Amino acid sequence: MTALAEVGCHLPASAVSIDTVGAAAGADERQMWTFRRFYGLNEVRRAPDLDLRDALGAAVGALTTLPGNEHRVRYVLYARTVSQVAPAGDCPVEDVCAAAGLTRAVAFTLTQHGCATGLLALDLAGRLLEDDGDPDALALVLSGEKTFSTALQLIPESTVMGEATAAALVAPHGERDRLLGYACRTEGRYAEDFPPDALDPAFLKEHNTLLAETVREAVEAAGVTLDDLAVVLPHNVNRLSWSWTCRELGLPLERVFLDNVPVTGHCFTADPFVNHVHARAAGRLRPGDLYLMAAVGLGATFSAAVLRH
Known part of the structure; x- marks a missing residue:
């Protein structure tokens, strides 16, 4: 059974206020006020160096x-939100593998699921290891990106982007962090929402219902119930969106680990993995706990995974 052998993350030391990001991106000041007042966003982490x-x-x-x-x-799987993250000819994933001494690994990238690609990578890594049949083999899932263009600074009516990164070692079996259920659905009618010049109003209306349905599918696939979940490790889009999704699910908002929303913002595909590290450190994720990772990618893909710590 697929398991997370270890999860690590990196948060840049530099904290940047969302107002600074909004000014650089030409965002409406009223929108930034809404982000602060209602969405729970305050700052993001950036690593210009x-x-x-x-x-x-x-x-x-x-x-x-x-x-x-x-x-x-x-295997090394780099889960990306955008299809182009480096100039032509640059091979950042191969460079990371070389620096880490991963000379025997096959490295490749995944896209097309937007910010939900990280959970796709987790599921795919487990499938690849299972097919190989080597009980000692591992896969490495990388996530997180740079906000190198104006279009990647923020998502209108949704969130502000940060640059935290994460790395997850995946094993074909394990006693901890076992993957029990995974669900994914793509609503192609919202494909034009990426890049996000403006989000389709219908997507904003349906977003929480579709995410809630995907969460239920993952829980059912795992053979558990929502009440069994000790904590939800979310994508850090904003607090308001999760309050609405929890209302759809009948799940207490306190069950969602939202500590990072004000300090990291939304870090592309890395959010659930960064939250895994911090929830463990905060004592919110204890041995034996059932938990759920969830993410949404514009385009639009909804993903959820249930694991036991």
């Missing part, structure tokens, strides 16, 4: 169990 390979490498460096096990890593 780090390029993409260094930012991803910092997350890999947070993995304490990787040193000495580099030869076991069979």
Whole structure:
């Protein structure tokens, strides 16, 4: 059974207020006030001194169990929100592998699920390891991106983007963080919402219902109930959106780990994995707990995964 062997993350040291980001992106001041007042957003983390390979490498460096096990890593999957993250000819994933000593790994990227691609990568990594049949093999899932263009600074009516990164070691089996159920659905009628010049009003209206339905599908696939979940590790879009989704689910908002929303913003595909690290550190995720990771990618893809810590 697919399991997370370890999750590490990197939060840049530089905190930037969302007002500064909004001014640079030409956002309406009223929208930024709404972000602060109702959405629970305050600042994001940025790393102007780090390029993409260094930012991803910092997350890999947070993995304490990787040193000495580099030869076991069979696959490296970089889960991306956008299809182009580096100039033509640059190979940041291959550079990260070389720096980490992952000389035996097949490295590739995943896109098309937007910010939900990280959970797709987790599921795919487990499938690849299962098909290989090597019980000692590992896969490495990388997530997080740079806000290198104005279009990637913020999503109108939704969130502000940060640059935290994460790295997750995936094993074909394990006693902890076992993947019990995964659900994913794509609503192609919202494909024009990416890049997000303006979100379709119908998408904003349906977003929470569609996410709630996907969460229920993942819970059912895991053979558990919503009441069994100790915590939800969300994508950090905003607090208001999760309050509405919890209302759809009949789930207490306090069950959702929202601590990072005010301090990291939405970090592309990395959010659920960053939240995993911080929920553990905060004592919100304890051995034996059932928990759910969830994410939404513009385009629009909804994903959820149930695991037992």
